[in-house]
Every structure is written in structure tokens, then in C-alpha cells.
Amino acid sequence: MARAALRENALGGFYSAEDADSEGKEGKFYCWTREELSKLLTPDEFKVAVRYFGVTEKGNFVDHSDPNPLPHQNVLSIVNPLPLLHSPEKPLTRPSGALSPSDGERGSHENLSKDSALLTSAKKKMFEARSKRVRPHLDDKVLSSWNGLMLGALARAYSVLGDESYRYAAEKNLAFIQAKLWQPPQGSAALSAASEASRRDARATLFHRWRDGERDSVQLLDAYAFLLAGVIDLYEATLDPQHLEFAVVLADTMLTKLYDAQNGGFWQAAPDSPDLILRVKEDYDGAEPSGNSVAILALLKLSAITDRKDFKVAAEKSLRLFSNKLHELPQAVPYLLLALDYWLEEPKRAVIVGDPNAADTRALIHAAHSVYQPNKVVLGNTGPVEPLARTLPTKDAPVVFLCTGTACQPPTQDPAKIRELLK
Known part of the structure; x- marks a missing residue:
């Protein structure tokens, strides 16, 4: 999934979404019929691809909201994966005393190698053919909150897998956000030279949305919290002190603009947000974790890294604010439970x-x-x-x-x- 996202991203910032339909039909860009594959691929490629993706004549997807849906559509997934060849975690073994692979073993390996080559060729042809289709509509706005989530995902992928392309993409993404959506304290880009007072300067701002050279004036907790968590992940993956310096400035700005120092917890929006009717503190971890849950865990981690006691105090006070929800409806706040577990140990x-x-x-x-x-x-x-x-x-x-x-x-x-x- 990371490679697919990077393939569509040349900007640095990640776009928000892409429609599921094109030309008025759900799945027309991404789905395949067995007949389409049989015409596109060689017989051997077709045999391997159909088995690998589980493609059937009937298909596995129907748009029930469409009175005239496209027939026989298959959403591709890996149904029958090819065994890994020469995996370093599970090296190939032979019976004790055998000096060379058996004929059966050698044949099995040759078949796997052949199937792998056929599958690679089939994927290439399918990708090229799909690229000629009409693409779904692209929602090309860049949100700092969702980009923060993507930044963290790429940083964690790099930290575990060691793929340098993930690190490059993560740092390119952060540079884009800093250039397009971040206004540093006093307008200065020299974050490392910023004083404590300037780090607390309310004029430091993380904007929420950028599109086609324009950004809005909305400031939301999700933007600050999600980006802060992503920057911390990137620092832990690279140990680049500049990333840590930016995380500290970002955390200070979030506390200045959104933290309720009297009662704990973080407001969803800044007090000067346009059209603000009511300020709320969101705590529900649904399809996305809440800004409060992410902010609390991020501050606890940043406190452990920097020994900044004020970060830990703000996180502890916020946990206490949501203690009833943690006790009565823990299933509604799973990410907040992670923060609580982190705080307890x-x-x-x-x-x-x-x-x-x-x-x-x-x-x-x-x-x-x-x-x-x-x-x-x-x-x-x-x-x-x-x-x-x-x-x-x-x-x-x-x-x-x-x-x-x-x-x-x-x-x-x-x-x-x-x-x-x-x-």
C-alpha cells in the first residue's frame, strides 16, 4: 500500500481521496473481468494471474445501487500467494546429508521462479492497460491531519523495513508541510535557534488545508496532533535532531492554541476560528483516532525523549479529564487506552x-x-x-x-x- 501511495505522489504532500467510480460506474477503473484478462495476457500469464488474484467468471463485486451494474467484475486481492523464494528468515533446507537439491525440489523451485516471472509480466501489462482507462475524480486538497498520519506510517515502515524510499518520501512529505502549511514562530525558519518564548508565540500556526497554492485559515487539533505524532515517528526512525526540534516547536504551539490549562484536554478548534459556535473536546476513537488521544500519547513520548515535564503534566491532566470515559466506555477510546498504558509504565x-x-x-x-x-x-x-x-x-x-x-x-x-x- 505504501508503494501504491508513493507511485501516485510526486508533489510531496498526499492528496485526500479518489472516487470509486469513473464514467458513472463504480469500480470501472480498478476492477477486472476474466475475459479482459484472457485477451490481455498470454495463456501462461493468465493462468498464474487468475489463480493469484482469485479471478472468477462470476466476479466478486456488484454495485447494488446501480440499476445496470457492470457484470462479472473482480476486485483484485491476493487469494493464493506465491511462496517466497530464498527468504532470509526461512532459508531453504534439504534432508540431512544431501549434497544437492533433489530433482523434485529443484523442479519446485524452477516452477516458482517461472510463476513469479509470469506474474510480474502480467502485473506490468495489467498496470499499463489500466493506465489507459478513464481515472476516477481526484480530491486534490492536502490536509495536514491526514498527511500527519501518512508521515507516521511511512516513518514506521522505514524504521522496521529499512527501505530508503520510505524515508525519502516521509522527509519530502514533512518538507512540503513545513513549506506550505506551517508558519513558524516569528516567521523564522530557524527552528533550532528559537527561544522558549518564541516557541510559545501564538503566531506560530499550522494550517489545515492546502490546494493549488492556497491554504485556509482553519486550525484544528487533529492537524497539530496527527502531525506531531508523525514527526515523532520520523525522529525515532532517523534520529535527525532537526525533526525533534520541530516536534518540540509544534507541541508548544499546540499547547498554546488548543490546550485547556484549567481543566485539561484539548479543544478541537482554536478560539479565533471563523464561524465557531461551540468549542468541544473530541474523545471518540473511530475510523480515525481522536485528536485528544493522539495528542496525549504524543506528548508522553515527547516528554520521555526530551524530559520536558510540562508535556507530561498536560498529558496527565488530559487523561484525568477523560477518566470516566476510559472507565465506562473503554471500547470507544482504544487509542486513548494506548496512551493510558504508556503513562502507567x-x-x-x-x-x-x-x-x-x-x-x-x-x-x-x-x-x-x-x-x-x-x-x-x-x-x-x-x-x-x-x-x-x-x-x-x-x-x-x-x-x-x-x-x-x-x-x-x-x-x-x-x-x-x-x-x-x-x-
Whole structure:
């Protein structure tokens, strides 16, 4: 899905949506019939593609709202995947004592290789043929909130998979948002030189929507919170101190504009929003998590990285505001439950000392992200990080210190050891 999104994105910012219908017919651009594939592909390609995508003569999609729907339409999905070839996680094995692959094993591998080549060829032909169809309408506005979600997804994909194209796309996306939707404090782009007072300056603004060179004046919590979470994800994936500096400025601005310091929680809109009738604090985690849930968890993570106590205080006060909802309707606030769980446990800190652009350092970063441990943060020892991280000694080679509170494990360069300590 990430590759598909990147294929359609040359701008840097991600567009909002694309219609499901074209030429008045639902699914006409994306669906396929068995007959179309038989005419487009060679017999061998057709056989592999039909099996792989589960294409049937009847089809698997009908638009019941259309009195004259297109017949025999198939929405493609991977129904019968080809086995992975030469997977590093599961190497090919042979019976003990065998000096060479058996004839059956060799034949099986040759068939897999042939099918893989046929499938690749079929996909290429199908993509080229689909590109000639009339595309659905594109909603080409760029929303800072949804782009924040995409930024975080790309950053997490890079941190786990190590695909440099994901990092490039994430940093390009952030640069686009900063250029088109962000007005920095005092109008200055030098975020690292911003004083505490200027970081709190109310004139710093994250706008919500950009399209065709124009942006609106609306400021919403979802924009600040989702982008903040995405920038933190990008920092943890790259350890670039500039990303952390921007996260701090963004968090300060969110607190200035939207935080209710008296009661806790974040307002959905800024007080000077046009046409504002009522200010509310949204807490429902539906198709998208609520701005409050995302803001609270992001502030807790940022506090663990920077040791900024005011971030943690705001998050704690907000959790208390929503305590009744957490107790009475926890199923309505699953993302807020993640924030609560994070708050209840002292987070582990993987402090990586070394040049974040060096290959051996990146290997340690990926190792730290390869274990599912949601109550952790990954940070470097430069930029506005917490004081203990800045005091950790630099070694000849990059190392990782696993810390909890004020105690740290002995440094290690072993990715396997890092994974073991994080479990």
C-alpha cells in the first residue's frame, strides 16, 4: 500500500481521496473481468494471474445501487500467494546429508521462479492497460491531519523495513508541510535557534488545508496532533535532531492554541476560528483516532525523549479529564487506552550513540524498532534530548544504551542483544 501511495505522489504532500467510480460506474477503473484478462495476457500469464488474484467468471463485486451494474467484475486481492523464494528468515533446507537439491525440489523451485516471472509480466501489462482507462475524480486538497498520519506510517515502515524510499518520501512529505502549511514562530525558519518564548508565540500556526497554492485559515487539533505524532515517528526512525526540534516547536504551539490549562484536554478548534459556535473536546476513537488521544500519547513520548515535564503534566491532566470515559466506555477510546498504558509504565529508552547517517548506526536503529514494544522511545544523544542521553559517552563505533528511569544497561552493539533487552 505504501508503494501504491508513493507511485501516485510526486508533489510531496498526499492528496485526500479518489472516487470509486469513473464514467458513472463504480469500480470501472480498478476492477477486472476474466475475459479482459484472457485477451490481455498470454495463456501462461493468465493462468498464474487468475489463480493469484482469485479471478472468477462470476466476479466478486456488484454495485447494488446501480440499476445496470457492470457484470462479472473482480476486485483484485491476493487469494493464493506465491511462496517466497530464498527468504532470509526461512532459508531453504534439504534432508540431512544431501549434497544437492533433489530433482523434485529443484523442479519446485524452477516452477516458482517461472510463476513469479509470469506474474510480474502480467502485473506490468495489467498496470499499463489500466493506465489507459478513464481515472476516477481526484480530491486534490492536502490536509495536514491526514498527511500527519501518512508521515507516521511511512516513518514506521522505514524504521522496521529499512527501505530508503520510505524515508525519502516521509522527509519530502514533512518538507512540503513545513513549506506550505506551517508558519513558524516569528516567521523564522530557524527552528533550532528559537527561544522558549518564541516557541510559545501564538503566531506560530499550522494550517489545515492546502490546494493549488492556497491554504485556509482553519486550525484544528487533529492537524497539530496527527502531525506531531508523525514527526515523532520520523525522529525515532532517523534520529535527525532537526525533526525533534520541530516536534518540540509544534507541541508548544499546540499547547498554546488548543490546550485547556484549567481543566485539561484539548479543544478541537482554536478560539479565533471563523464561524465557531461551540468549542468541544473530541474523545471518540473511530475510523480515525481522536485528536485528544493522539495528542496525549504524543506528548508522553515527547516528554520521555526530551524530559520536558510540562508535556507530561498536560498529558496527565488530559487523561484525568477523560477518566470516566476510559472507565465506562473503554471500547470507544482504544487509542486513548494506548496512551493510558504508556503513562502507567515507565517507558524504556533506547539511546543510540553514533552518527545516525552511518550504515552501522542505522542497523542499530532498525534493531530497536524490530521488536513490538509500544512503551518505548528511540532517541539519539544530540539535539533537545533528555539530559542523561546527552551525557552518555561516544564510542569508536555506534552503541545502544537501554535505559529505564536513571538506570542504563551496559552499552551493546549487538542487534540480537538489543531485541532481547526490549522484549
